Structures are given as structure tokens and as C-alpha cells.
Amino acid sequence: MNITDELYQQVILEHNRHPVHFHTLGDATHKAEGFNPLCGDRYWVYVRVDEKDLIDDVSFTGNGCAISKASLSIMTEAILGKSIEYTKDLFGRFHELVQGNSDDADELGELAVFGGVAKYPARVKCAALGWHTLMGALNRSQDSVCTE
Amino acid sequence: MTGTLARVDQDFPALAQTIHGQYPLVYLDNAATTFKARPVIAALNRYYSQESANIHRGVHTLSQLATERYEAARATVQTFIGAEQVEDIIFTSGTTAAINMVAQGFVRKRLSPGDEILITEMEHHSNIVPWQMLREQTGAQLKVAPINDLGEVRLDAFAEMLSPRTKMVSIGYVSNALGTINPVKQMVALAHRIGAPVLVDAAQAVATIPVNVTDLDCDFLAFSGHKIFGPTGTGVLYGKQAILEQMDPVFGGGDMILSVTFEKTVYNHIPYRFEPGTPHIAGVIGLGAAIDYVTRIGMETIAAHDRKLARLAAERLSTIPGVRLIGEAADKTSIASFVLEHAHPHDIGTILDNHGVAIRAGHHCAQPVMQHFGVEATARASFSLYNTERDIDRLMEAVLKVKEVFV
Ligand SMILES: Cc1ncc(COP(=O)(O)O)c(C=O)c1O
Numbered sequence: 001m002n003i004t005d006e007l008y009q010q011v012i013l014e015h016n017r018h019p020v021h022f023h024t025l026g027d028a029t030h031k032a033e034g035f036n037p038l039c040g041d042r043y044w045v046y047v048r049v050d051e052k053d054l055i056d057d058v059s060f061t062g063n064g065c066a067i068s069k070a071s072l073s074i075m076t077e078a079i080l081g082k083s084i085e086y087t088k089d090l091f092g093r094f095h096e097l098v099q100g101n102s103d104d105a106d107e108l109g110e111l112a113v114f115g116g117v118a119k120y121p122a123r124v125k126c127a128a129l130g131w132h133t134l135m136g137a138l139n140r141s142q143d144s145v146c147t148e
Numbered sequence: 149m150t151g152t153l154a155r156v157d158q159d160f161p162a163l164a165q166t167i168h169g170q171y172p173l174v175y176l177d178n179a180a181t182t183f184k185a186r187p188v189i190a191a192l193n194r195y196y197s198q199e200s201a202n203i204h205r206g207v208h209t210l211s212q213l214a215t216e217r218y219e220a221a222r223a224t225v226q227t228f229i230g231a232e233q234v235e236d237i238i239f240t241s242g243t244t245a246a247i248n249m250v251a252q253g254f255v256r257k258r259l260s261p262g263d264e265i266l267i268t269e270m271e272h273h274s275n276i277v278p279w280q281m282l283r284e285q286t287g288a289q290l291k292v293a294p295i296n297d298l299g300e301v302r303l304d305a306f307a308e309m310l311s312p313r314t315k316m317v318s319i320g321y322v323s324n325a326l327g328t329i330n331p332v333k334q335m336v337a338l339a340h341r342i343g344a345p346v347l348v349d350a351a352q353a354v355a356t357i358p359v360n361v362t363d364l365d366c367d368f369l370a371f372s373g374h375k376i377f378g379p380t381g382t383g384v385l386y387g388k389q390a391i392l393e394q395m396d397p398v399f400g401g402g403d404m405i406l407s408v409t410f411e412k413t414v415y416n417h418i419p420y421r422f423e424p425g426t427p428h429i430a431g432v433i434g435l436g437a438a439i440d441y442v443t444r445i446g447m448e449t450i451a452a453h454d455r456k457l458a459r460l461a462a463e464r465l466s467t468i469p470g471v472r473l474i475g476e477a478a479d480k481t482s483i484a485s486f487v488l489e490h491a492h493p494h495d496i497g498t499i500l501d502n503h504g505v506a507i508r509a510g511h512h513c514a515q516p517v518m519q520h521f522g523v524e525a526t527a528r529a530s531f532s533l534y535n536t537e538r539d540i541d542r543l544m545e546a547v548l549k550v551k552e553v554f555v
Contacts, residue, residue, distance in 0.1 A: 040524035065492035
């Protein structure tokens with residue numbers, strides 16, 4: 001595989017073209033905005049958490065590069081129906097993956113396609129933007145998450 | 149006095165590299181910074197390895213030598229931009245520092261609430277933010293002359309926005325996001341009709357078109373050394389003598405004073421008053437070498453070359469379905485900014501880099517320009533004297549690769 005195809009795997013291109021859960025969520029219990037001032041990527045993440053602390057529904061809107069958009073799309077799939085605790089742990093493992101420190105990439109399922117990002121330090125933030133925004137929403141610590 | 153651009157690539161050692169171990173580098177990010185010419189590197193090397201001394205304060209041989217070289221660079225800049233006298237040239241750390249010096253040292257004390265500063269919609273953030281800070285400090289207003297959809301300043305609107313309240317006008321000469329060459333001479337004349345002083349941000353202009361402050365009749369002009377094949381951390385603020393005399397120093401310290409007692413300090417003469425502390429001596433000497441270098445080639449020769457490459461790149465890029473050029477001013481140079489359907493500029497930048505082609509992707513520190521064109525970012529190829537038509541071939545090949553990925 002050449003270096004371009006290694007980064008832009010088909011799964012990523014497909015999610016970029018046809019993102020899933022790509023809409024607002026009227027009854028979200030948590031939401032946050034994520035912004036990368038360097039490139040102008042901007043997203044909103046919406047989450048509905050039920051009384052058992054499970055992610056009952058999740059969605060996103062906004063615009064940015066293929067890496068950030070696909071990452072948000074795949075993220076929503078990976079956390080739907082999962083607990084907050086699991087989600088936070090998954091974020092930690094995803095972070096290790098895109099930093100190039102992961103040794104259990106296979107256990108990350110579809111998220112593993114972002115392993116190629118580790119070779120592009122300038123693009124790690126793109127892959128992580130959605131996750132940081134999600135954490136911002138869940139922690140309710142900020143309304144706007146900035147990756148700079 | 150025109151030289152030739154044949155084999156200039158030999159003068160820039162950084163050009164001779166391969167990227168990802170296989171692609172000869174095509175460097176098309178010259179609007180961000182230019183590569184350094186051999187004479188510049190040699191000058192830095194000479195200063196650091198031999199003539200390493202502080203200036204204006206030593207009686208010893210090396211200090212005198214360093215002082216001579218530093219002051220020779222000032223004379224070089226004076227001639228290069230056509231300033232009346234050598235004292236009109238102040239060395240700074242760059243364009244950004246120069247604009248802030250004018251804002252705080254010259255404009256601030258002249259502003260009352262309700263007064264106005266006029267800029268254009270295509271300014272770089274460094275010609276926006278210093279004025280916004282001033283607005284906070286003084287209650288003055290910031291007015292913005294709009295651009296049209298080709299990326300040209302609307303002169304009629306600019307003229308209309310000038311009023312007796314206008315206390316400062318600050319305009320870019322060449323837009324770093326669009327490549328537009330503004331009719332600065334005309335704009336200065338309009339501003340002077342109502343008595344407003346004008347600063348010209350020439351950061352993108354100095355390496356791409358001939359610049360002459362006397363012809364423009366501007367009151368200030370700022371540029372950065374690193375965009376004209378010189379060292380980073382160097383720059384120039386030009387000011388007319390009568391204007392500089394009204395400007396206060398923003399930083400105090402050594403070298404900018406004639407005498408200091410705890411009761412009273414007497415400032416040094418212009419320009420030293422505005423160069424406190426130990427400056428970037430090596431850098432300034434290197435900047436002098438850079439200007440000597442482009443002068444030997446001739447700015448007319450360079451300008452024709454950059455303009456031709458920008459036009460060719462625009463022509464060829466626009467043959468690719470899905471490409472939209474951003475900035476199509478009649479008078480433009482050195483820059484081809486574009487977006488491509490289905491591919492974000494960041495992804496374009498990464499894939500181009502994967503093929504050894506270095507461009508910039510982003511908002512280019514000119515977010516208002518991006519807003520005007522309804523985009524978050526663009527991909528920007530920017531050309532300089534060492535680029536060739538072959539580089540545009542490589543750019544085209546790489547953009548077509550992007551199309552293959554993002555069908
Ligand atoms: C038009 C323009 N003005 C100002 C600047 C700021 O220059 P510097 O960062 O060297 O201070 C730049 C640099 O990108 C520019 O292109």
C-alpha cells in the first residue's frame with residue numbers, strides 16, 4: 001500500500017463521503033462544539049445519556065477534512081449504546097493509537113483504520129477533534145473545545 | 149540591471165532534497181516563508197563563526213566590523229525600497245512587530261473615541277489584530293474596505309470610507325491569501341487627500357514586485373526578512389522622517405538612549421531610538437545579503453517570473469473539473485489559491501506532500517478573506533524565483549492524485 005492509501009483507507013473515505021449519525025439531536029442531554037482554529041474544522045457533537053449512564057443516542061454536525069469527519073462518524077458508531085465509562089476508556093485507547101503508541105489496535109475494531117494517522121503529526125489533531133469534543137460534552141466542562 | 153533566473157536553484161541549498169525518500173522536493177509555500185540564499189547563509193555563518201560581536205558599543209575591531217556590516221545592511225534596505233535617507237530604516241523582528249510598533253507608538257496617542265482606522269477585507273491577521281487592540285485601548289473604530297468577488301479592493305468603497313475621522317490607514321500591498329496586488333499608490337493618494345497617514349504591509353510584496361516608498365508616498369512600510377530569502381526574526385519598518393519624529397518608542401532599554409539618569413532619559417536619534425537592546429545582528433546582516441542577492445538578479449526579472457508562474461498555475465488548475473480558484477484579480481502575482489470539490493484543503497495538502505509537493509492548506513491567517521469566499525480554507529501554491537514550469541507540472545500531477553482518492 002502506498003502512503004496515501006495507508007492514510008486514506010477506504011473505510012475513512014466512505015465515512016467521509018457518507019457520514020453516519022450526521023444530524024442534530026433535539027433531545028440531547030450533552031452537547032459541545034469542537035473547533036480547530038488552525039484549519040477551521042468545526043463540529044458539534046450531541047449525546048443523549050440515559051439514567052443508566054449509557055449513550056442512548058449520539059450524532060454530529062459540522063465540517064472539516066476527511067480525517068476529522070470520518071473519525072467523528074466512526075466514533076458515533078463505536079460508542080452508541082455504550083457506557084460513559086467504556087467510552088472514556090475507548091478514547092484513551094484511540095488516543096494511544098493515533099499517537100502511534102497502541103499495541104492492541106486490532107481490538108479497536110473499525111477505529112483501527114486511524115492507525116495510519118500516527119505517521120502524520122500534523123493530522124493527529126484532525127483525528128482526535130471529534131473525540132475531544134465528545135469528552136467536552138460528556139464532562140460538561142466546556143461548551144467549546146479548542147484543539148490549539 | 150537585470151540578471152537571469154537560469155540556475156538560481158543552485159543558490160538555494162534547501163531545494164536539493166527528496167521527500168519521503170523518493171520525490172524531489174517541489175517547494176510551493178513561498179508565501180509562508182522563502183528558502184535562504186547561499187550568500188545569506190554565508191553571511192550568518194561569517195557573523196557567528198568570526199565577526200561575532202555586539203554593535204554600537206565596542207571599541208574593539210570585531211565590534212566595529214559588526215557595526216559596519218549592520219549599518220551597511222541599513223543602507224542596502226534604503227536603496228532597495230527607495231527611501232530618502234538611511235535613518236528612515238528601522239530594523240524589527242518582522243512585519244508583525246513593525247505594525248504593532250506603529251499602532252502603539254504612533255497611532256495610539258492620536259486616537260479619541262469615535263476616530264477611525266481603515267484597513268481592507270483582505271488583510272493578514274497581523275494587519276488586523278494590532279488595530280483591534282488599539283480599538284479596545286482607545287474606543288476608536290475599525291473600518292474595513294470591502295473586496296469584490298475577484299478578490300480586489302473596491303476602490304469606490306475605500307474612498308467613501310475615508311473621512312476626517314480616519315486617523316490611520318493600513319493596507320496590504322500583495323495579499324498572501326489571494327495574490328492580489330493592490331493599487332497602493334492610488335490608495336495612499338486618496339488617504340492623503342483627507343490627511344490620513346498610510347502604512348503599507350509589504351510582507352508579500354518585497355520578494356515579488358519592485359517596491360518604492362518614495363513613489364508610493366506611503367508614510368510607513370513594513371516587511372519581513374524571511375519572505376525575501378533572508379533570516380527569520382528580521383524585518384524592516386520604514387517611516388518618513390517627519391512621521392518617525394512623531395512616533396514614540398514602545399520598548400525602552402539599552403542602545404536607544406543618549407543618556408540615562410534616574411530623573412530623566414534622553415532618547416537616541418532616529419532610527420536607534422526604535423531599536424532597543426541587542427538586535428538580531430546576524431539576521432540583519434543576512435537580510436542585507438538577501439537584498440543584495442535579489443538586486444543582482446533584478447526585481448523586474450523576478451516580478452515577471454512570479455507573475456507568469458501564478459498565471460500559468462491558475463490556467464492549468466482551472467482545467468481540472470471541480471477546481472475553483474479563489475482570487476482572480478486582474479493584477480495579481482505569485483499565488484494560486486484554490487479549493488477542490490469533495491476534497492478538503494487539508495487532505496489536498498497531505499496528499500500533495502506525499503508526492504513531494506509542499507503547499508499551504510488553511511486560512512492563511514486571513515479568515516475574513518475565507519469568509520468572503522464562503523470557504524473555511526484553501527489550498528495555496530505560492531511561487532518564487534526558483535520555481536519553474538516543471539514545478540507546476542508536478543503540482544498538476546499531484547492534484548490529479550487527490551482527485552483519484554476523492555472521486
Ligand atoms: C501579508 C502579510 N502580512 C504580514 C505577515 C506577517 O509577517 P511575519 O509573520 O513575518 O511578521 C505576513 C506573513 O505571513 C503576510 O503574508
